[in-house]
Amino acid sequence: MSTSKSSVFDIIRELTELPGPIGMEGPVQDWIEARWSAFAEVRRTRVDNVLAKVGGSGPRLALMAHADEICFMVKSVSDDGFIHIWPYYGDTRGAPPKWVMPLNQSALIVTPSGTVDGVFATASGHVVSAKERNASGWEWNDWFIDIGASSREEVEALGIHAGCRIIWNPKTRRFGEHRISGKAMDDRAALAIVTLAAERLAKRGDLPYELWLVSTVQEEAGLHGAASIADEIEVDLCINLDVGLVGDIPGTDKRDFPNVMGAGPAVVYHDSSAHYSWKLSERLIGIARDAGIPVQRAIYQSYGSDASALLKRGTEIALVTYPTRYTHSPIEMVDERDIEATVDLLEAFVVHAPS
């Protein structure tokens, strides 16, 4: 059974446009809880992971993805109402790397009581100081958020204070025949994949695994949500879904990144956080090949996944990724055919009795 192109786009658009910065994933987890409750027993943990038991009997298998997205944070507000920012990660460079570029994007400030619109701004060429004109590279304080306020009091009255999160906030759009671009494909496209696969599997009823779904929090901050999954349920096997690195754009080296968009999901054998199960990875490749599902293989550097947190607690793990361009940017791009193929691979895997 296949899912129609428009329903793949619709669920990805819905999930990616939700605000879910690290530590404030509530709207995403609310969506997940509501959607998964239609076919599974769902509960939320103390740290706000969502766990869902779909059914079946056999080894306990979890399909896992993360709800959070990368973000910036409010560090201070100026007397004249501008908001100064730091990034979500512990910054050791003291300045933004050249691939982090929020400028001239819509911004959404997420406060405990709601959201506030703004823009990521910097002084433009007409008004920049002579010193800045000749400077190379950015400093964090070159960027700020303008929400149209004129004073600190006005900003604070909206519930904005140090610690509030800021995300870039583009619409999710289609490009060409197959491509979808927007924010938070990392990792909402994975939640879309898990959801679509589980909805098909729940209808079948006689699964050879006890199938669970997991939506974690705070992956981008160091796999913190995934770290407590093993305390909630004992998982025998886990397939973790996340964005895949591709080398099919200018500026990359195909010797390092041989995977491409449109050629199917990748089974990842290793990244900076773990060595994934050889047996489970090979089984995924075998099932894909037998079912005629396109599949790629990869190893990554400068990349980690939630699966490693489960490995440390005794779960056999695999990492499956869908090719994604421009990762950790407001224009993360995926290919609908890869999303479809990843749903097909999960479905094929779960219906084949464990060997």
Ligand SMILES: [Zn+2]
């Ligand atoms: Zn991710």
